[in-house]
Amino acid sequence: MNKLAYILISIIVTTGVLLAEFDKVTIISISGQVKVRQGLDENWTPAGEGMQLKPVDTILSEEDAQAVIEIPGKGRFVLGENSMLDIGDLRDISEKEMFLFLMSQKVQKMSPHDGNKELKIGNVSVVHGEDRGKPGVTEGDRQDSRWEREKNGAEALLQHEYYTNAVVKLTNILLRYPGINDCGEVHYFLGKAFEALNKKGQAVDAYREVLNAKDCESASARKWHAEAQMAIEKLK
Amino acid sequence: MKKYLLTLICMLCLISSELTAQGMTRSTGLGMRLGFWNITNHPTRIKSSGLGESMTVDIGGVGAWLTFFSRLKHNWFMEVNLGALAGVHTEQSNYVVRNVESSTIVPVLFGIRRGILSGRFSSSIQPYLSAGVGPYWSASIKTEGEPMFGEQEIDSKLYYGAYGGGGVHLVLASWFALNFGLRYHFVDFEFEKGYSGLEFSTGFSVMWGSKQEIFQIKDIKVVVNDLYPAYYRFYNTYPLALITIKNVAGYPIEVNVKSRINGFSERVQNSGFVKIGNGTSRDIPVTVIFGQNLMQINQRKPAILDIEVEARAGKITTKSVSAQIMVHNKNAWNGDMDKLGMFITSEDEEILNFSRKVASQIKTDTPAVRADFLKAKILFEELGKKGIRYHRDPNIPFYQDDRVQFAMETLEQKSGDCDDLVVLYASLLESLGIETAFIEVRDPQKDIAHLYLIFDSGVSPADGYHISENEKRYIIRENPQGKASIWVPVETTLVGENFESAWNAGAMAYLEEGLIRNGIAAGWVKIIDID
Numbered sequence: 001m002n003k004l005a006y007i008l009i010s011i012i013v014t015t016g017v018l019l020a021e022f023d024k025v026t027i028i029s030i031s032g033q034v035k036v037r038q039g040l041d042e043n044w045t046p047a048g049e050g051m052q053l054k055p056v057d058t059i060l061s062e063e064d065a066q067a068v069i070e071i072p073g074k075g076r077f078v079l080g081e082n083s084m085l086d087i088g089d090l091r092d093i094s095e096k097e098m099f100l101f102l103m104s105q106k107v108q109k110m111s112p113h114d115g116n117k118e119l120k121i122g123n124v125s126v127v128h129g130e131d132r133g134k135p136g137v138t139e140g141d142r143q144d145s146r147w148e149r150e151k152n153g154a155e156a157l158l159q160h161e162y163y164t165n166a167v168v169k170l171t172n173i174l175l176r177y178p179g180i181n182d183c184g185e186v187h188y189f190l191g192k193a194f195e196a197l198n199k200k201g202q203a204v205d206a207y208r209e210v211l212n213a214k215d216c217e218s219a220s221a222r223k224w225h226a227e228a229q230m231a232i233e234k235l236k
Numbered sequence: 237m238k239k240y241l242l243t244l245i246c247m248l249c250l251i252s253s254e255l256t257a258q259g260m261t262r263s264t265g266l267g268m269r270l271g272f273w274n275i276t277n278h279p280t281r282i283k284s285s286g287l288g289e290s291m292t293v294d295i296g297g298v299g300a301w302l303t304f305f306s307r308l309k310h311n312w313f314m315e316v317n318l319g320a321l322a323g324v325h326t327e328q329s330n331y332v333v334r335n336v337e338s339s340t341i342v343p344v345l346f347g348i349r350r351g352i353l354s355g356r357f358s359s360s361i362q363p364y365l366s367a368g369v370g371p372y373w374s375a376s377i378k379t380e381g382e383p384m385f386g387e388q389e390i391d392s393k394l395y396y397g398a399y400g401g402g403g404v405h406l407v408l409a410s411w412f413a414l415n416f417g418l419r420y421h422f423v424d425f426e427f428e429k430g431y432s433g434l435e436f437s438t439g440f441s442v443m444w445g446s447k448q449e450i451f452q453i454k455d456i457k458v459v460v461n462d463l464y465p466a467y468y469r470f471y472n473t474y475p476l477a478l479i480t481i482k483n484v485a486g487y488p489i490e491v492n493v494k495s496r497i498n499g500f501s502e503r504v505q506n507s508g509f510v511k512i513g514n515g516t517s518r519d520i521p522v523t524v525i526f527g528q529n530l531m532q533i534n535q536r537k538p539a540i541l542d543i544e545v546e547a548r549a550g551k552i553t554t555k556s557v558s559a560q561i562m563v564h565n566k567n568a569w570n571g572d573m574d575k576l577g578m579f580i581t582s583e584d585e586e587i588l589n590f591s592r593k594v595a596s597q598i599k600t601d602t603p604a605v606r607a608d609f610l611k612a613k614i615l616f617e618e619l620g621k622k623g624i625r626y627h628r629d630p631n632i633p634f635y636q637d638d639r640v641q642f643a644m645e646t647l648e649q650k651s652g653d654c655d656d657l658v659v660l661y662a663s664l665l666e667s668l669g670i671e672t673a674f675i676e677v678r679d680p681q682k683d684i685a686h687l688y689l690i691f692d693s694g695v696s697p698a699d700g701y702h703i704s705e706n707e708k709r710y711i712i713r714e715n716p717q718g719k720a721s722i723w724v725p726v727e728t729t730l731v732g733e734n735f736e737s738a739w740n741a742g743a744m745a746y747l748e749e750g751l752i753r754n755g756i757a758a759g760w761v762k763i764i765d766i767d
Contacts, residue, residue: 100757
């Protein structure tokens with residue numbers, strides 16, 4: 001058997017072991033109202049201590065609630081109040097995988113044109129056929145509360161030093177909730193995660209987004225603004 | 237006299253330029269000429285007095301030339317001239333020749349000749365300049381008194397000298413030309429003394445050898461060795477081959493490449509004339525315009541790509557080459573995901589009729605925000621009701637082609653594999669104006685790749701709850717303008733089951749393979765937009 005076969009078998013076995021361990025995430029303790037959503041279910045069910053969660057599952061804590069989960073080989077993870085976390089967000093994400101993820105997000109945003117495709121002849125200046133009955137983008141309380149919970153989940157990742165996971169989750173939040181004015185909070189956490197990973201350039205970029213936030217007069221917003229300003233000075 | 241001469245010259249010009257215009261095309265030639273060269277320093281004349289009692293005859297110099305010439309490069313030729321000319325002076329009195337003086341010169345000259353008009357002027361009047369050097373062997377015999385009894389003086393001498401001048405070839409055929417020449421001989425390198433003087437000659441040349449090349453086809457690189465009929469619109473702009481043409485004319489030329497595949501091309505495709513500088517090479521793409529007849533191919537077969545290169549340089553010169561390519565079955569697909577979209581026939585009338593008929597089942601009070609999602613759902617379930625099911629591709633012997641059915645074929649045959657079913661569902665959705673994309677999974681832990689589909693529900697992420705409370709069931713994508721919307725994954729091989737099952741299977745596959753196993757980041761899960 002040649003070297004390549006050994007390498008392939010090693011990769012498959014290692015991946016299998018990692019995924020197998022990852023399948024054994026267990027809820028250790030619960031206080032307050034904590035819910036779990038399994039896989040693609042539409043509904044939440046109450047969580048219980050000792051419950052095992054899969055990577056495709058999601059855990060949610062309501063106001064004044066908290067859950068502690070045990071991740072094999074990594075220890076315990078405390079999910080604070082009003083937070084939502086995909087168990088998949090706790091997977092091992094290397095820095096390389098994180099950057100590949102960020103790159104793939106950029107690629108997905110790009111126009112699908114490439115050089116091999118046939119040329120388009122611009123003989124139509126506008127496409128007609130808009131559905132005037134379709135309403136525009138709306139934002140409601142539902143959206144805000146979900147954003148708040150996901151953002152808290154990302155903050156929990158950051159607190160537990162899951163920096164690459166935090167970057168991925170925060171990037172997803174930015175994509176998923178484009179209409180929410182968070183006064184730069186998500187970018188502030190993103191800057192912190194990049195800073196912890198010693199990615200100064202990306203950290204500065206994220207902090208600059210915090211400075212660009214508009215119509216934000218709250219004490220928290222002023223704090224993020226000031227800290228982002230200091231971080232930029234420090235990282236320069 | 238002048239009028240007649242001018243008329244004759246004009247007629248010759250017209251004939252040469254209009255009827256037999258071709259220039260000096262052959263590489264080698266042999267010329268025969270009559271030459272007039274006054275080597276005796278006497279004018280050619282006959283002078284008599286009395287009733288022929290006294291007469292002087294002078295012939296200044298006449299003879300013949302044999303010339304061999306051969307092309308060195310472009311308009312440059314080497315020439316070898318072998319001549320024999322003689323001049324005579326006789327005096328006669330009382331009908332008896334008394335003094336005879338004859339001079340002979342035999343030059344053997346080596347020189348070069350340059351055509352003044354470059355090959356781009358295809359006129360048959362081809363002027364040239366020539367110059368050279370060589371030995372001139374001379375002999376003179378002088379007899380005083382009667383030739384048989386008088387005293388004779390014979391003198392022979394070898395000179396070296398040079399010549400310079402020019403002439404005109406009137407090319408009547410590629411192998412035959414009339415020639416008129418005028419040159420000055422500097423015998424013993426003297427300008428006026430001795431035999432030096434002006435020579436006029438006229439004669440003809442017979443030419444042979446390879447014709448002068450204007451361009452060479454240096455290489456032909458076939459870019460598309462295998463031609464897939466479904467991509468015919470793509471091939472209309474993508475080159476099938478690159479042909480490398482080198483300009484060897486000695487001056488800039490313009491080249492046009494004509495191409496066609498007999499039996500498949502709608503018409504001959506012209507590249508348009510492109511300029512190629514002197515001595516340079518250029519790659520010219522070869523494209524072919526295909527027609528719908530390409531879509532009738534049921535079995536793969538070889539075809540010949542015929543290429544004709546025509547160069548424009550005063551006249552048109554052509555060369556032809558050909559290359560063999562393989563035309564595959566109309567359903568063949570080479571596995572290139574960028575090309576799978578070519579199988580989508582959203583403008584097919586029957587597909588349009590089917591999708592619109594199904595879409596009209598949506599209740600009029602349906603919220604607009606869910607309209608596209610519901611259309612997609614009903615369409616999928618309608619396919620199941622029509623009895624369409626997943627079925628593996630047939631085995632294709634000898635060569636590796638994937639087989640993709642067009643949407644109408646799958647509807648008629650009521651079965652298809654994953655690529656057939658995504659093409660069918662994408663064609664139907666696209667015919668309703670719903671954007672779609674393929675998701676290709678090349679799982680490193682599996683031997684075979686898989687395909688499923690996502691479609692744009694048109695719902696913004698903020699309104700995602702209209703589609704599902706669980707955001708893992710959809711994918712949020714931004715368009716190039718930065719507007720995000722919800723795309724719904726569907727496992728099309730589950731046609732026949734309800735839409736929810738196919739949706740869940742697609743969403744779970746994307747979640748597990750694309751996100752949790754980092755397939756998207758690692759590149760083995762790809763989203764390919766349909767352009």
